Structures are given as C-alpha cells and as structure tokens.
Amino acid sequence: MYRKYNQDVQIVPLSDSAVLLRLGESIHPAINRQVHLLAAALTLHPLPGIIETVPGYASLTVHYDPLALTHAQVCEWLESLLSLAAETASRPVKTVEVPVIYDGPDLDFVAAHCRLTIGEVIRLHASTPYTVYMMGFTPGFPYLGILPEALRVPRRETPRPKVPAGSVGLAGVQTGIYPVESPGGWRLVGRTPLTLFDPQRKPPFLFAPGDEVRFLAV
Secondary structure, three states, X not given: OOEEOOOOOXXXXXXXOEEEEEOXXXXXXXXXXXXXXXXXXXXXXXXXXXXXXXXXXXXXXXXXXXOOOOHHHHHHHHHHHHOOHHHHOOOOOOEXXXXXXXXXXXXXXXXXXXXXXXXXXXXHHHXXXXXXXXXXXXXXXXXXXXXXXXXXXXXXXXXXXXXXXXXXXXXXXXXXXXXXXXXXXXXXXXXXXXXXXXXOOOOOEOOOOOOEEEXXXX
C-alpha cells in the first residue's frame, strides 16, 4: 500500500527497509527543487534509524533500519516534514565553476544536428547555468539540466566502450560529466581537467544534488 499525501506527493514502499517519496512524474526544475528542499529538511530534522536519503529527478528514496523503525514510523516522519521543507528555501546554493576545453569528438555532430556553428554550440552550452538534478551511473556523475532546447541531441546508437574521465557530454535535455573512465553513449563536446571523484577527498564528490554548475570555455 502507498500513502497519498496530496494530489502530487506519494509515499511508496520499495522494500522492508526503503520507501520512495514521489513528488512528480517528469524531469522539471520546480519538482527537482522540491526534492532538494525536502532532502535538506530531512537533514535538519533527522530521525534515528534513517540510513541514507537518495535524491532523484522527481523523487527521494529513504533507506532505514527495519530493526529500529517501522514503515509506518518512517511515513509519519516524512509526512511531518513535507510542510517544513519550505523553511529550507533560503538555504544557499553552492555554485561550482567547471573549466571546459571544447574539443570533443562529437562537437561537429552536435553543431550539424542542431544547425549551429561550433562557436554557437560552445556559447550556448557555457552560458547556461545548470542544476545537479541527481547523482548516479558512476561515482560522482552529475546529471545536469536543463539543456537549452537548441542543443538537444539524441544519444549515440552504439555507446563507446571507454569514455575518458572528465569528458563533458550531452543527451536529450541534459548535460553531464564523466567522473571516471567508463562506457557511455552521450555526445561528447569537451573535457575538463577537474577531478570529480576522489575517494581520498572529503567529501569525495565535487558536486552534490542541488548544486549549481557553470561551465567556463577555456
């Protein structure tokens, strides 16, 4: 059984130790902002037994210790904090500037597909502020949005077996940065010398959900 808090918010059981708080069904800046505000509220008002919270595009997954908490207790805690999430609206947003060398192997394809010059692609990509919607795929990979409509391109039909760490790519309405070498099908337009994931660093990730990212063409 799931709980429906209001017309838009649902609390759905995922397992005997996790619930999903669903705030919407689409990738939308306003919905994602609500996810981040709620995640901040949960941090400000912790509940013993909560293990981890994982923000998504339009949802928040909450993992808990079933020996310490019941499903009903977790749901009641979440419902009590939904009305408090707005209190964190003044929380400062961290801005991270990312230098990018725009020489990616798919830069020509993006320009041709979007009917733009390479200079226009670079200008549009670098002049747009992005929000870290969520982290995933590989450690430290930021899903950034929303990409200007003029730059939206499909993923590659065949993913590359190896994408170098630091590669900046486009796919659909999003842009992202590969933190480690990995397979990937996004259209690569550039690269950054920044280290996105370092297990020896505290915190190990350069970005966190809700951060603002600005690219700087170099």
